[in-house]
Amino acid sequence: MEEQEYILKNQKSFCMKHIFECGQCFRWNKEDDGSYTGVIKDAVLNVNQIDNTIIFKGISEKDLKDIVIEYFDINHNYEELKEKLSKIDDFMKESIEFGEGIRILNQDLWECIISFIISANNNIPRIKKIIDAISKKYGKKVVWNNKEFYLFPTVEELSKATVEELRSLGTGFRDKRIYDTTQKIYNKEINLEEIKNMQDSKEIEEELLKLDGVGPKVANCIMLFSLKRYDVFPIDVWVRRVMNDLYIHKEKEEQVNKKELQNLANEKYKDLAGIAQQYLFYWRREDGTSA
């Protein structure tokens, strides 16, 4: 592991806060100097930003540049994408102005599956806490700048965990779900490499739904955040809330029909529904006044 640096200049659609705090990832932490440090696969990375210049420093076996370009989806033209979405309506335009620096990360499929199983009926601080605990207990330790970091465990590493051990890490009722899913992936009952090669989104979703703890919402998050399926539209409490307030106007958001919401999103946002969802989610969660 050697220390590397990579600098990106003239990066318009890139804001660390927007990217790391929009709820798509759980392993990035803000440092005192305003930069963020996180663990991605087997690399530890620190990201700092001065205007449109982004400085990446980290330790990794592989070329840091390759990791950054892939993970932050640097070759994806967000200027163009935002322009397209902004034209849909003024709400979309406003949410994009609010979260103009959001980028959808390209995360590891396996880590994403476990992370979003943990996310069920949970809140973001506790999700982060649980993932950290799992990494600390089962993942490899990496030391950088005299600080300890823990990689997210491999399938094999986590397959050694018992249900009781998982429960003791604060997972709650999700302990069995994590256990069963890990076993299914470990014994290749579900083959992640095959899933990565599948073309049809519907086929991928069907496969993911076979995993314990993976329902429609979690499956869609996994597809959006680790398989570049931008057409899916994960429906959670926040998105249901914001979509109801903007377009549907039922008295209570619980009354909003999921199918109806799904159809509305497909019609409005088409193949960019997932990215639209992320701007809306961040807008509504961060800015209490947007109701």
Added chain:
DNA sequence: ACCCAGGGTCGTC
């Protein structure tokens, strides 16, 4: 002290 809600899913009716 008590209640509520959180990036939902599962088992049961």
Added chain:
DNA sequence: GACGACCCTGGG
């Protein structure tokens, strides 16, 4: 297809 239960933690 609807409905309640579910670990745990932080905030009102």
